[in-house]
Amino acid sequence: MKGDKKLSLWERYLVHEIGIEFKACLYFFAVLFFYCVVRIIGGVYSADILHMTQMILACYVICYMQFILFWDFDEADTLGAREISGMVICTALYCALSYVFGWFDRKLTPTLIFAAYILVTYLCVFLIYKTKRHLDDKKLNEELKIFQSEHKK
């Protein structure tokens, strides 16, 4: 390919890092939303800064694990046993951390609802990426047909 420029190791790292940080922010907002709802229901109208710090760090580490150890399951092409097991393990990690750090005052009911909420969030993110790719398919194939008609021999 003419004018082909290889990505340097640093650039490749940045591409991954930005993707992981973007996802960490996404999941952090999801966790924070649930945390705020639980606090409001409990009659508390303030959020603990320490909890928020723990949440963002937890999201960052779990997103890294998702990418390195669990086949980036929320961006997977299909949802198989491998991806579901990744989702379950990461959900369990979130729940364990929420319990250890006392995000929901170590109460069992909010922790269990939190587990279901994280699983649903993972499924929604998976569906969002899938829909995005489906729309991208249509665009790509339209562009392919145009290219082929323009370059017909």
Add this chain to the structure above:
Amino acid sequence: MKIDIKKISQGEESVTIRYAQMTPSIQKIIGILRGEKTKLWGRVSDENVCVELDSVLYLETVDDRVFAYTSDQVVRIDGSLSSFMDEACDETFFRCSKSMVININRVASLRSMSSNRIDATMENGEHIMISRRYAVEFRKLLKGDR
């Protein structure tokens, strides 16, 4: 191969090719002289063959050998994928990975995959993956931005 080049002041320009055995390289030279840029010369089990460039679905490097795949035959060609790309000078051929070049005119459909990769289904039903690194350039080419 010995090459004699003589400058003439008058008379018709001509090229004489003296060969012991007709090889794809010789045939390629003849093709260039005849202005046949749309043909690809190669070998199929020790037999010299010529295929229309447009009939090639994709090219692949296997063990430092380059093979061109059409719908019904596999032709071994001389050189590398880079030299093929330079010689072909054809936008319809796209380097989709380190070891493959696809003919975009022979792509039946495309599918967007995870990690920004693209799965190209060729006319013969084979699937070729366009890696993330090349997918950006491929999208630009389809849009006409390259």
